[in-house]
Amino acid sequence: MIVVRGIGIDKNFGAEPVLSQCSISLQKGEIYGLVGINGAGKTTLMKILLGLQRPDEGIVELFGKEPDEDRGYLLKIGSMIERPVFYEHLNAIEILEMHLRYMGKEASVSGMLDRVGLYHARKKPVSSYSLGMKQRLGFARALIHRPELLVLDEPLNGMDPVVAAEMIQMLKEAAQNGAAILLSSHMLGEMRKTADRIGVLTGGCIRREITEKEEIRDHPQEMEEELVTLMRGGVTDEKTV
Numbered sequence: 407m408i409v410v411r412g413i414g415i416d417k418n419f420g421a422e423p424v425l426s427q428c429s430i431s432l433q434k435g436e437i438y439g440l441v442g443i444n445g446a447g448k449t450t451l452m453k454i455l456l457g458l459q460r461p462d463e464g465i466v467e468l469f470g471k472e473p474d475e476d477r478g479y480l481l482k483i484g485s486m487i488e489r490p491v492f493y494e495h496l497n498a499i500e501i502l503e504m505h506l507r508y509m510g511k512e513a514s515v516s517g518m519l520d521r522v523g524l525y526h527a528r529k530k531p532v533s534s535y536s537l538g539m540k541q542r543l544g545f546a547r548a549l550i551h552r553p554e555l556l557v558l559d560e561p562l563n564g565m566d567p568v569v570a571a572e573m574i575q576m577l578k579e580a581a582q583n584g585a586a587i588l589l590s591s592h593m594l595g596e597m598r599k600t601a602d603r604i605g606v607l608t609g610g611c612i613r614r615e616i617t618e619k620e621e622i623r624d625h626p627q628e629m630e631e632e633l634v635t636l637m638r639g640g641v642t643d644e645k646t647v
């Protein structure tokens with residue numbers, strides 16, 4: 407089942423084309439890794455898929471249909487785009503409890519804070535958190551309501567290896583439970599360990615998708631070299647999506 411699909415998306419900022427006939431789709435239960443150089447358009451594509459930005463051309467379908475006016479689909483989505491924003495005078499417990507109430511879901515707030523390494527700081531105001539701690543709280547907020555679609559823009563940025571490994575494990579569990587996960591990262595090694603499919607965004611569209619699990623996991627050196635070549639705009643004989 408396809409959870410989100412972008413078809414033929416164009417987006418320009420002024421005279422600068424960022425996305426050009428860009429198409430992407432994610433299935434239930436899959437982790438899709440989006441890679442590309444700085445400025446390739448990863449964040450822009452994610453925002454368009456989430457309805458945070460309008461494309462100049464093209465169609466987005468969420469859960470099998472074009473997003474409707476009542477925006478009920480938002481309750482099925484978790485996201486973290488760029489830096490997460492919070493009411494900074496609240497603490498982590500209050501923020502996650504408020505989010506769960508809004509989403510109409512129940513979950514263990516303490517359990518989630520423990521997994522992202524914030525249990526010790528759970529009663530401190532978010533204004534006292536470091537950037538990495540805010541990033542972890544943003545990750546927790548994106549996941550805690552068990553969304554069917556998760557869109558995470560560089561969630562592993564600035565994470566230490568212990569936290570990054572736990573976050574990857576949590577993403578895998580969410581995918582096993584049926585979530586479709588779109589993830590961007592510059593950390594090709596982490597991406598290789600995490601994603602079922604990797605798409606290379608370059609020149610405004612996804613030029614290449616690496617889909618075979620064996621190809622992603624068993625040939626790390628070759629795969630990372632190929633990704634870097636593609637991101638630089640290099641040509642391979644592979645398909646354009």
Ligand SMILES: Nc1ncnc2c1ncn2[C@@H]1O[C@H](COP(=O)(O)OP(=O)(O)OP(=O)(O)O)[C@@H](O)[C@H]1O
Pocket residue numbers: 419424442443444445446447448449450451
């Ligand atoms: N609101 C905006 N107004 C003007 N230009 C924008 C806007 N948002 C993005 N851009 C431009 O669009 C291009 C793509 O930006 P985007 O943030 O999508 O790239 P990215 O692949 O996520 O980059 P990074 O890896 O650095 O996060 C960049 O050239 C950026 O300057």
